[in-house]
Amino acid sequence: MVRRFAGRRSRTRTERKRGRYIQSRPSYGKADDLAFDATLRAAAPHQREREEDRQRVAFSVRPSDYMRKVRVRRAANLILFLVDASWSMAVAERMQATKGAILSLLTDAYQRRDRVGLIVFQKDRATLVLPPTNSVTLAQRALADIPVGGKTPLSAGLKLAYDVLMRERMLHPDVMPLLIVLTDGAGNVSMGKLPPHEEAYRIARQIAEEHIHSVVINMEHVAFDQGLAQALADQLQAPCYTIGELKAENLYQTVRKEMQTTQLNPMPDERR
Template identity: 75%
Template sequence: MRKQSGRRSQTQTDRKRGRYIQARPANGKADDLAFDATLRAAAPFQKAREEGKNNEVAFSVRREDYQRKVRVRRTANLILFLVDASWSMAVAERMAATKGAILSLLTDAYQRRDRVGLIVFQKDRATLVLPPTNSVLLAQQALADIPVGGKTPLSAGLQMAYEVLKREKILHPDVYPLLIILTDGAGNVALGSGSPEKEAHLLAEQIANEDLRSVVINMEHEAFDQGLAHALADHLQATCYTLDELRSDTLYRTVQKEIHSGVPGAQPGKASR
């Protein structure tokens, strides 16, 4: 039996489903009216409207009085991991921490109806190792053998993450996506003929412009850090955490904090840590 109830995040919805929490001016629209708020809006004008009343109208309501319901409903979260699997960093340490965090998140996702996905980028391509799922069994199978080594096609990873998140938003309009990128930011393979770094930053800005929230985990050791992961986070308008915070338990808490912080669809502020 589940100890928690349903989906974890709450978001406003334009659909006529969800809990009615307040009302706002309907701007003349007559669908999903909040009758109580509409009557309250019209009440102060009744004396002024008495001359226009006929004997059949006890209470005068005009289109400018209309108030529309504001509803909220529970929505599922999608946590998409984008992991650098090149030889540029401590691969074994990164993969062990990532696997532990994903499995911890999946245990919670099973109860909360969240989903988790995993994209790995290395050599010259990005691979969707784990399509969005809440199946612990599928995750264990996908995480068993992740290939590592080669160059760092950061742009390919960002492009695939963008496509996956956009597709999920179309299939599940109420989903609340969170992209977690584990990298040192040192992309050295471009999709086109330009600079890999500039291309990655343009793709990062594209993700930010779509109101897709992100977190960057800087996988570079502090002694060798050139600030590339922080620069990527700035273009994503995302928070940047450090390698020391990558243990599976702390990453798990970080994800929970990011899920619960802010309003779904809002742009997170630039920050680093």
């Protein structure tokens, strides 16, 4: 599955019998969604050696000749922001930049069916502040007042992000998810009995195993950076960025870059 551009202009390979037929590939004997033209071309060179078959049929086609269609269709993006709202970082600056980036993405996505959501985590819980939407109006209302302060329940935030993305994948199988995590990686609250970082990394590996494309924005000051954001990115199998000046435009451009230039892993039904 390859993202060519953002949103409705994205070309996405699909295993479902919808979309435009662009090429073919061997089906290894399966007769599902056959590409008849390609199957006939694959069988044509073998007609002389199949004289016995041709005593019964004019043209011999065997399961080994079967070719199936490769289709592409337009798919929408889902950008889910996961933001640390604890006192561990410059929370006001981070929230202002995130809100601005969300509104910019929604404005840009109006014609492309893209949707954007926001989860914040602070104190002892994570909250879905903005369920995935393509409505700028709903986003403005939801983003007006976001609670901040307290400890850093990183694992709770990752778990809620995982649940939201998996639910969206079930409801919209062709959606292309992108998880943007803004944190310094310094989780200090667990949901269960595991140490905070061990619990967070376990959930991060679950997200990576589901082939969900993620990006970590390291919010720790370079002078105090302990490498925790990079460690989280490693578990997510994601790139880790440090934005020199955290502004809405810079964050927006970082997200757009990931949407436009990366090759996303296949969805579960397309793995081989």
